[in-house]
Amino acid sequence: MADKFLQPVMQSDAVPFSRPSTPTAHPLQIGWYGLGAMGYFMARNMASSRKSHPAASPPVLVYNRTVAKSDKLVKEVGASAAKVAQSPAQLATECDVIFTNLANDAAVTSVYNEFAKALAQSPPTKAKIFVDTSTVYPSLAGEVDKVISGFPHCHFVTSPVFGPPPAADAAKLVIALSGDYRSKKEAAYLLVPAVGRKVMDLGGNIEKAPTLKLIGNSLIMGANELLSETFTLGDKSGIGAQTVQNLVKEIMPAPGMIAYGEKMVNDRFDGSVGFAIDGGIKDANHIRRLTAELNSPMPAVDIAHQRMITARAIHESHKAAGTNKWDIIDWSALIAGSRVAAGLDPFDSSKGTRVVRDE
Template sequence: MPFSRPQTPHKELKLGYCGLGAMGYIMARNLATRLSHPTVQHPIVVYNRTRARAEKLAKEVGESEIKIANSPEELAIECDIIFTNLADDEVVKMFFEKFASALKDSQNTKNKIFVDMSTVYPSLAGELDNLISSIPHAHLVMAPVFGAPTVAETAQLIVVMAGDYRSKKEVAHLLVPAVGRKVIDLGGNLEKAPTFKLIGNSLLLGSLEVLAESFTLAEKSGIQASQVQNLVKDIMPAPVFENYGNKMVHDLFDGTKGFAIDGGIKDSAHIRKLATDVNCPMPALDVAHQHLITARAVHASKRARGHAVHEILDWSSLVAGARVAAGLDGFDSNKHSKVELDS
């Protein structure tokens, strides 16, 4: 934790959470159930465009811990600190425009901290800052996180923060340890946090591509991918290699239990744009992006014929792109030729 504890405010803080997708649902739940902080007022106020998700969360943790807002405007007016975790840049901007408009119309005089935890292109942080800084007493913190939903379940996420120092200090001590295990502070430039997030995701996506290509080469050469995965565990025992390698080897591509492929393609597009903007070639990421698109295209074709196993793909399914390029079945490794062991 790079921040000392903030001074106790004179009043209790009311927290709001907007966006209850795969990650947002878990983080909002953790704030409601794990956060024991003398300055935080319960229940936590939540808003989601699909109200059923908010109702599910309220039923799971209880109405004493979760209150459902009827609109994003209500959330912004009622709460002191508003967290957002949304699908893409367009949606993030739309919600922040609603927040800003509501606060201006209400002639807000309360201190507000907005904390965006989405994965967005860095320049959007500047646009959001223009919206929020036009509101008296309002501040913006960019705070994307590293970790899959399974990591969020155990409140072990890594939080990357940039923005106003006092606001970061306040927010950091709410998120750790209720949501994450560590905060990385990148200073006052808001664009640094989403930039760092994209760089981190490039490491993850590059790792997936290396695994996908190696497993595909093995199966084309008559070696079981599971044998290569055992080698990975021996010489590169890192969680990202073990977890995603296991998904690829066993065709575990259910996007409802991992990072959905649409989010992966959005992130890879952002990474490639950032690399283009700063003149930094990343050929491995170019290939990974194409393999993600191939996997999604093949899956869409299977869905249209009623043959798809999963409704949503996990981004580890990019191995399907490598497999198809090599003449193998994209999603069913049982159809691949297996090595015959000597007796």
């Protein structure tokens, strides 16, 4: 009997926390700032999930600097699930949990400074959690935490996500969390399964989740660089990139390898429906800074960084000439650097190569 009593309560591997305490008569007011390529899907799924909650649950307040995106989201999910916030201050003062998904460190700094001004003018009287899902340099997370936790009842959680926009659309993201334990627990059960499929707990150090995010992105960059080199060699050798991709599916069938491989093989470099190359370069800069600070070289990321800059430079020259096919290019377009180095066309794999099959 004693042994049975001591057994821990087993729960889903998707969320490594016990459920938060039963909600009181005051349902949580959720806020969301940032409706970009990832944020729109995440906020939409969060709002849609509220429909299954008690009728008293208020609609998610959404804010974006481009108001049309907020209006689009409300139209998609309905007024009972989402409502357009009039300002960042409204999110900071009226919401219990505020999620942010922003493009870069400068945007995160600007938005959280706006939140801080609102909190200073209207100090909170109850618990308030700020959850940032952006990809930022770890030390910035520490700076934001210092500002937010300086206000009464306020906590900050870092919650970067792993997965491209299609994964965000399908609510299949993997989510890293670090920060205050109780706040992580609350955030985790709001995010899974509404926004993602799994949470990874990185502990109380606020900088750990952003660090893991950079490590994860270094894996993707290194894999993309390897794909770009092998596809280029496949084309130059007469084997063909598609045949190499078929081999990838057989011996290295990771979802990311297959998805980015398909983009490269088929020249699908539209960054408006993927991860824009500027974001990839920003993340590469963060990773390279982190490796320098920790004396842990990552040559694969250095090369991927060079390839992305090459691809962006070529794309900018095409835009200047009016010959560009896409307004924004995806970071998988780093293969352009490998192709040009091998004497091939950067963005059109049908030019300059021809697969020759032996009979």
